Amino acid sequence: MTEVDEPTFSAMTERHRRELHVHCYRMLGSFEDAEDTVQETFLRAWRRRETFEGRSTFRAWLYRIATNACLDLLAKRRPEPATGGEVLWLQPYPDRLLDQVPADDADEPETLAVARETIELAYLVALQHLAPRPRAVLILRDVVGWPAKEVADLLGDSVNSVNSALQRARAGMREHLPAERQDWTTAGADDPETLELVRRYTDACVATDIDAITALLSDDVRFSMPPVPGLHVGRDAVVSTWVEAGFQGMPRMRVLTTSANRQPAIAAYLWQDESAAYLPLAMDVLHVEDGKVAEIVTFDHEQFARFGLPERLEEAS
Incomplete structure (x- = not known):
């Protein structure tokens, strides 16, 4: 592909940006790190464009580069996977951006279910507890749908090694997800x-x-606030944490609804006298099971902009 000019090559890569970003997000658990890694992927692709010989699709070639870029970043920034059921670098992914991912089989319910289940925060947290290479194997095999031979070629491993890594990764996921998918x-x-x-x-x-x-929470509700350490489990423990933090004494609030990772979310704004407006406070991403809130992951207000949320809310007239 050495004859292609840069604008043409850029157009070829850009159409895959969002799905590559989601792929990197699954690998890394961070929206911002995924953005950086996609940019690195496109740079590497341009510099190595002569290596694309057409034996695979252009999309698959980009996935190879993106996966290796993720593995390089993980080796540099996070030599150890997450532990203890929490991921301090976790960031939410706006549904409005997920909607930009092309769906080859958008009419197939199974395809839609898999897409949703593999982007939920519970799945992302479980992924981050896997070592990087087994994580890559599981995503490429179970999410992207690559054959074992192609994954082995990408990682420079044997098919047997890939199959073994996949078994270990699936076992690791079972440790951090309920046994039955519907749960x-x-x-x-x-x-x-x-x-x-x-x-x-x-x-x-x-x-x-x-x-x-409290009446809306499940008995075993889980609460976390990445990047602040601490995973609180159980209704009493979670409510006690909020009471100790002074939730009941907070000033006036307004809330907007949104969605992240195919889950409902609310964005809270707190009244500030000096600004005479409601300013961003935090975002709760909710996991709902059996009519109860089963998990709450709270993110800081720095996430609001990528969700297209306003910077301030005026006093209601």
Whole structure:
């Protein structure tokens, strides 16, 4: 491909940007690191364009480069996988950007289910507990759908090694996900019952009504606030954490609903007298099971911009 000019090559790569970004996000767990890695992927692809000989698709060639770029970054920044059920570098992924990923079989329910299940935060957290190479094997085999031979060629391993790594990775995922898929998947952020639960949760948050919120939580609810360390498990433990943090004494709030990682999310704004406006506070991404909030992952207000959320909310008239 040495004859192609840079604008043409750029156009060829750009059409794959979003799906490569999602692939890198699964590998890395960080939206920002995924952005950096996609840029590195495109740079490497341009510099090595003569190595594309057409034996595989251009898309597969880019996936090879992106996967290796992720492995290089993981070796440099995170030599050890996550531990303890929490991922301090975890960041949410806006659904409005996930919608940009082309769907080859958008009409197939199974395809849609797999896409949702492999982008939920619970799945991302479990992935980050795997060592980098088994993580890459599992994503390429179980999510992207590559044959073992192609994964082996990418990693410079034998097919037997890839199959062994896949078995270890699947076992590792089972340690960090409930045993049955239906126990951890959701009906989706736009499910009517889920929307009603989110509405009640939102109203309770705005009212800082800790009793109302408590009634919406499952017995074994999990709560975390990456990058702040600490995974709180169980309704009493989670509520105690909020009470100690002074939730009930917070000033006026307003909340906007959004969605991240195919899960419902709420963006909270706190009234600030000096600004005479509601300013971004935090975002809760919710996991709903059996009509209860089963997990809450809270992210700081720096995430708001990529969700297209406003920088401030004025006083309602």
